[in-house]
Amino acid sequence: MNRAQEEAVHYLDGPCLVLAGAGSGKTRVITRKIAYLIQECGYSARHIYALTFTNKAAAEMAHRLESLLGRSASRGLTISTFHSLGVRFLREEAQALGLKRGFSILDGQDAMGLIQAIVQTTDRARLKHLQQVISLWKNAAVDPDQAAVLAQKSGEIDASRVYYSYQATLKAYQAVDFDDLILLPLRLLSENQEVRARWQSRVRYLLVDEYQDTNACQYQLLRELTGPRSMFTAVGDDDQAIYGWRGATVENLARLREDYPDLHLIKLEQNYRSSQTILAAANRVIEANPKLFDKRLWSEHGVGDPITVTRMDNDQMEAQSVAVRLSAARFEKQAKWQDFAILYRSNQQARVIEQALRDLRIPYTVSGGQSFFEKQEIRDVLAYLRLIANDDDDPAFIRAATTPRRGIGQASLHALGEYAGQHQVSLMQAAQSDSLGQILQPKQLDAVQGFVHFIRIFQTRADKPGHIEPVDKLLDELLANVGYENHLFDTASDDRSAQSKWQNVLDLVDWLKSKAQERDHGLAGLVQHVALVTMLDRQQDEDPDAVKLSTLHASKGLEFPHVYLVGVEEGLLPHLGREDDLTVDDDVQALANRIQEERRLMYVGITRAQRSLHLTWCSRRRRARQDRVCELSRFVAEMGLVSNKTVEDPANGLSPAKRLDMLKDLLASKKKAV
Numbered sequence: 001m002n003r004a005q006e007e008a009v010h011y012l013d014g015p016c017l018v019l020a021g022a023g024s025g026k027t028r029v030i031t032r033k034i035a036y037l038i039q040e041c042g043y044s045a046r047h048i049y050a051l052t053f054t055n056k057a058a059a060e061m062a063h064r065l066e067s068l069l070g071r072s073a074s075r076g077l078t079i080s081t082f083h084s085l086g087v088r089f090l091r092e093e094a095q096a097l098g099l100k101r102g103f104s105i106l107d108g109q110d111a112m113g114l115i116q117a118i119v120q121t122t123d124r125a126r127l128k129h130l131q132q133v134i135s136l137w138k139n140a141a142v143d144p145d146q147a148a149v150l151a152q153k154s155g156e157i158d159a160s161r162v163y164y165s166y167q168a169t170l171k172a173y174q175a176v177d178f179d180d181l182i183l184l185p186l187r188l189l190s191e192n193q194e195v196r197a198r199w200q201s202r203v204r205y206l207l208v209d210e211y212q213d214t215n216a217c218q219y220q221l222l223r224e225l226t227g228p229r230s231m232f233t234a235v236g237d238d239d240q241a242i243y244g245w246r247g248a249t250v251e252n253l254a255r256l257r258e259d260y261p262d263l264h265l266i267k268l269e270q271n272y273r274s275s276q277t278i279l280a281a282a283n284r285v286i287e288a289n290p291k292l293f294d295k296r297l298w299s300e301h302g303v304g305d306p307i308t309v310t311r312m313d314n315d316q317m318e319a320q321s322v323a324v325r326l327s328a329a330r331f332e333k334q335a336k337w338q339d340f341a342i343l344y345r346s347n348q349q350a351r352v353i354e355q356a357l358r359d360l361r362i363p364y365t366v367s368g369g370q371s372f373f374e375k376q377e378i379r380d381v382l383a384y385l386r387l388i389a390n391d392d393d394d395p396a397f398i399r400a401a402t403t404p405r406r407g408i409g410q411a412s413l414h415a416l417g418e419y420a421g422q423h424q425v426s427l428m429q430a431a432q433s434d435s436l437g438q439i440l441q442p443k444q445l446d447a448v449q450g451f452v453h454f455i456r457i458f459q460t461r462a463d464k465p466g467h468i469e470p471v472d473k474l475l476d477e478l479l480a481n482v483g484y485e486n487h488l489f490d491t492a493s494d495d496r497s498a499q500s501k502w503q504n505v506l507d508l509v510d511w512l513k514s515k516a517q518e519r520d521h522g523l524a525g526l527v528q529h530v531a532l533v534t535m536l537d538r539q540q541d542e543d544p545d546a547v548k549l550s551t552l553h554a555s556k557g558l559e560f561p562h563v564y565l566v567g568v569e570e571g572l573l574p575h576l577g578r579e580d581d582l583t584v585d586d587d588v589q590a591l592a593n594r595i596q597e598e599r600r601l602m603y604v605g606i607t608r609a610q611r612s613l614h615l616t617w618c619s620r621r622r623r624a625r626q627d628r629v630c631e632l633s634r635f636v637a638e639m640g641l642v643s644n645k646t647v648e649d650p651a652n653g654l655s656p657a658k659r660l661d662m663l664k665d666l667l668a669s670k671k672k673a674v
């Protein structure tokens, strides 16, 4: 630890903010401070709460602390994301909030479906816009009534009405969305003196990593949890704020200073991660953004490898070339696969890269891709579990009742829905009504009652105490009784795709079982946990020696000896003009803000690299079903590289087959040379 880091670790006289650039040891300060609190200051682990940006980062930090402190001393520590902490809070305080403990957590897709049901439109852009507006309101702690007052333009008034129905529906479903995981705890803490006192005496010290990406609600939550004692340390870097589009606001940094006049500000200036060359390029890029806080960053590392910029003909070629170069570099540097990362701006770029890596049998893991949990088959199985945990979860009811088909069709659902609406009950309750015979045909009635009976059996079993064994057995029996495997083979286009879907389901079950054991929570807790595993946490498999493929967003906080940043083109990085993303409100200022956020993303990307950084771009790329001519990203010029030139990939212009031959020759010659 250097002096500034020591200071940050030891400072306990009040709130503390560590504001520093990438790779300066902020995350390390958090880990060390937790150890210091426990080992030297007599804090008990259960009074320390650390908040990280992803569940994966939390797991890593917990792991590191376990090796620093030993198992028993670190037991009871809370290291989690804001959202996971929110779930835990809601479970414990469910009663005070009028929620059942098995409440459902709706993900983005469910929430979108709900909005769609309210506004009755299939216009995706409109739905997305509504969802975004509602989410921004919720992140700013604005409730539907307040939104109605605030709304001025006709679009906003419309959205505030939808927001109102949306909240009412969530309540009826005994469900919460992601934003509620922060908003509801916040409400309860600020309104309920008893709850507040209890939590404030629990949270004796709070630490927050990646503070620059918290939103207004999360900031308020920090305030409520720490209370007047305000014992917390937040670390962050305003130049790495990349979630503005999700309502995160860098202003929280400025607010912290206003709200806590005694805030102790510490700056870290030494970078321990990157070579001089990489650091210099990163500093130059970020200089083009307006500065909120003055920061300098220097490194004792050597000059290191020069940064390369290579032009490729197209994205396929880019993928192949990067794959080959990366293998060659691994030989040359005697490195491991895990020393390499390929980073990109948008998820769609991953597919060709994966293909190229597979062709060369290079092991890789993907993070930040389409979530495993968004796959149809996974959502199907989870719908059953959700319904068993919470039978007011109507979206889960509809999905489970109709997958596989069991004679409950649109007509039955419609009748049930009408009954449920009239009597203000959930679909599951409607399905158990005595008067069902009057609204359904005998055959429909049989099907509905059979389904209800089926779910009830599992509900009774899941509710028994001593959960671990039951969850295990329950899952196997549930799948067998549902006949899900047969369903997949009956409905999939071919056996291979059915097989791969079934494998996904089996993976899910294994994963659920391991989680159930790890956390010792029953079905309800398990299902809630699943909902929290977000895109950013996903790891395709656990092979530790593998090349890491990641979006720039998901690469935050990580570091790799060698980084390939692909698709460094105008339009892609900076990412602009995704058609369905543009709203009428887009004006010059909004555009400028967007470029600045993209520049921070570029800064995040560059600063992941420790020893070498390679940028590639394509002169043509297929995007949005069109073959487009591309230009080199403005960010490359800003990096001010010594040889400010793009190198041509030698394989440019060749046919795909010749190209691959040539690249393979290149690889072979490197191997020979070593």
Ligand SMILES: Nc1ncnc2c1ncn2[C@@H]1O[C@H](COP(=O)(O)OP(=O)(O)OP(=O)(O)O)[C@@H](O)[C@H]1O
Binding pocket: 001, 002, 005, 020, 021, 022, 023, 024, 025, 026, 027, 028, 029, 237, 240, 271, 272, 273, 556, 557, 558, 559, 607
């Ligand atoms: N005092 C130190 N001595 C040696 N290595 C250090 C020191 N402080 C930090 N490091 C190392 O520097 C690297 C970057 O540290 P860390 O990840 O904590 O930085 P960070 O500020 O959190 O970066 P980011 O902004 O990207 O999240 C890590 O490998 C860490 O172990």
Ligand SMILES: [Mg+2]
Binding pocket: 026, 027, 028, 209, 557
């Ligand atoms: Mg960090």
